Amino acid sequence: MGDVFRYEKYHGYYGGDEKESKANYADMVSELENGFIFFVLDVGCGIGGPLREIAQFSMTSITGLNNNEYQITRGKLLDRKAGVDKTCDYIKALMILVFLIDAG
Numbered sequence: 001m002g003d004v005f006r007y008e009k010y011h012g013y014y015g016g017d018e019k020e021s022k023a024n025y026a027d028m029v030s031e032l033e034n035g036f037i038f039f040v041l042d043v044g045c046g047i048g049g050p051l052r053e054i055a056q057f058s059m060t061s062i063t064g065l066n067n068n069e070y071q072i073t074r075g076k077l078l079d080r081k082a083g084v085d086k087t088c089d090y091i092k093a094l095m096i097l098v099f100l101i102d103a104g
Contacts (some may be wrong), residue, residue, distance in 0.1 A: 028054065041065060048075035048088065055084035064090045 038060055042051045045064030052075075055062050066072055072090040079085040 039063070045071075045075065045090070047071050047078060048090070051075070051088055052079055052082050052084055055079075055087050056082060060087065062088050064088070065093060066090060067092060067094050 040051075040054065040060055040062045042048070042062060042064045045051050045066050046068075048064050051062045051064045054060060064072070064075060066075075069092060072092055075088075075090055076085065079088045
């Protein structure tokens, strides 16, 4: 299964019921833990919904990248309420600048 398809599957792009969505996240978290991946970058994370959900099921350190200060502030509040604020972080930046710097 290709990476783009897996990303869309895990983020519910194709729809589906809640049970299937939770199973998809569980599959992804299992792959994260079994593949020794301990850091995830969620580009365009919004208020961090998927970020938070993954953090609740794994010990993975997750950073959300977003350009909206309000959404980042809201995401941090929701992370604290969910008890995942120690493993989740946010960076405020324009996505295009991050990729241009990396391609540098």
